[in-house]
Amino acid sequence: MSLAEDAARAGLHKVGGRPPLGHYLSDVWRRREFVYSLARFRIEAENGRNRLGMGWVVLKPLINAGVYGTIFGILLGSNARPAHFVEFLIIGVFMFEFFSTCFTTGSKSITSNAALVQSLSFPRMALPLALVTQRLLQFVPMVVIMLVIVTAFGTVPKPAWLLLVPLVVLFTVFNAGLTLITARLTVHFRDLTQLLPFISRFFFYTSGVFFSVEKRFQEHPTVLKIADFQPIHEFMSLGRGLLLDGTYYAVKAEYWLYSGVWAVGTLIIGVLFFWAAEERYGRTD
Numbered sequence: 001m002s003l004a005e006d007a008a009r010a011g012l013h014k015v016g017g018r019p020p021l022g023h024y025l026s027d028v029w030r031r032r033e034f035v036y037s038l039a040r041f042r043i044e045a046e047n048g049r050n051r052l053g054m055g056w057v058v059l060k061p062l063i064n065a066g067v068y069g070t071i072f073g074i075l076l077g078s079n080a081r082p083a084h085f086v087e088f089l090i091i092g093v094f095m096f097e098f099f100s101t102c103f104t105t106g107s108k109s110i111t112s113n114a115a116l117v118q119s120l121s122f123p124r125m126a127l128p129l130a131l132v133t134q135r136l137l138q139f140v141p142m143v144v145i146m147l148v149i150v151t152a153f154g155t156v157p158k159p160a161w162l163l164l165v166p167l168v169v170l171f172t173v174f175n176a177g178l179t180l181i182t183a184r185l186t187v188h189f190r191d192l193t194q195l196l197p198f199i200s201r202f203f204f205y206t207s208g209v210f211f212s213v214e215k216r217f218q219e220h221p222t223v224l225k226i227a228d229f230q231p232i233h234e235f236m237s238l239g240r241g242l243l244l245d246g247t248y249y250a251v252k253a254e255y256w257l258y259s260g261v262w263a264v265g266t267l268i269i270g271v272l273f274f275w276a277a278e279e280r281y282g283r284t285d
Contacts (some may be wrong), residue, residue: 177266
């Protein structure tokens, strides 16, 4: 009998071993308070030393929106700018901020916590999920500011705004799945952290954050067809369609289906991909 078999008969289990998926996910769920507490701690740590504290959670994307609006508003010209340009830009910048922070900083959720991973036994998936939870908690006040700005520019609140809740849920699920994928990839390929900002920038310029894809490429149906399957563009289009008036921003019903498939599919792939390497996190060999 081998040493491993003898240990198993004695009820001993391999430290850091990968448990069955069902047990693993149950263990992650039992650590949900840890995930939430870690997310809150990180928010306080990020802003605690700043005089404005949590104010920077909203101020930073607002400043970004102001810079982009000034520069690209002038470059685009009045004829190329979409209707409700200020609200259009705010929604795009705020939603993209949620995606990009999950995508780039989430990739380091394992590598930047090596000491924690090596010293304590817990499901490593808790770390990237804590990062996504942190970004979600920071995104919620952005949504409130979005609603205030849209209302201030003359849009009357309507029942359709309640659909922002399932939209945020789908967007969070999508970001969580993507974060799990990048978190594992950077464990194996550390140089990927240098490339992710460029990939994020690619999504920024192809998602229609500061310009209308539909208006810019209205004479290029192939480009519009490709844009229909670009997930970030879908989520932002849904957000703008729910909040802004006018047939120009009418919500495409199929976007709900597409974004749902993206969210659920990415999460399933992310969970399986991350769980498959559970034993390797924290190892130095």
